[in-house]
Amino acid sequence: MAEKTIPNTKNNETQMVKREVTREPDSFITPLTDIYEEENGLKLVADLPGVDKEGLKLSVDKNILTIEGHITPDLDTGFLMREYEPSNYFRQFELAESVDQENINAELNNGVLKVFLPFAKETQPRMISVKIH
Numbered sequence: 001m002a003e004k005t006i007p008n009t010k011n012n013e014t015q016m017v018k019r020e021v022t023r024e025p026d027s028f029i030t031p032l033t034d035i036y037e038e039e040n041g042l043k044l045v046a047d048l049p050g051v052d053k054e055g056l057k058l059s060v061d062k063n064i065l066t067i068e069g070h071i072t073p074d075l076d077t078g079f080l081m082r083e084y085e086p087s088n089y090f091r092q093f094e095l096a097e098s099v100d101q102e103n104i105n106a107e108l109n110n111g112v113l114k115v116f117l118p119f120a121k122e123t124q125p126r127m128i129s130v131k132i133h
Helices: none
Strands: 002-010 013-021 033-038 041-047 056-061 064-069 088-094 105-109 112-118
Touching (some): 056 112, 064 112
Antiparallel strands (some): 002 013, 041 112
């Protein structure tokens, strides 16, 4: 497995962003993922360019959320130049016990996977009334 370094310029500074990349047909790269905390749970957003519903496998087993995205190889070999190399994706996340694993839901739209991980009822934030004497 090779590691590709991509220059990223922001505010006149150069940062190096590393991402796992390989050109083996059955290998995987780690999809870029953002996780947001919302009032009732967590929202996970993963970039899976080229993955459609048939190529997506999302599962939970023993508190591990697994994302697998498989792309059907483009057999068109008539490229003069090709900078985009389709790859398969794989990533796992350990879920806290505060996540209600029975009610996780997800949607895939144009290669962007959004997964909502609701908090279990007993772990949701609540207001506590204070009595003043």
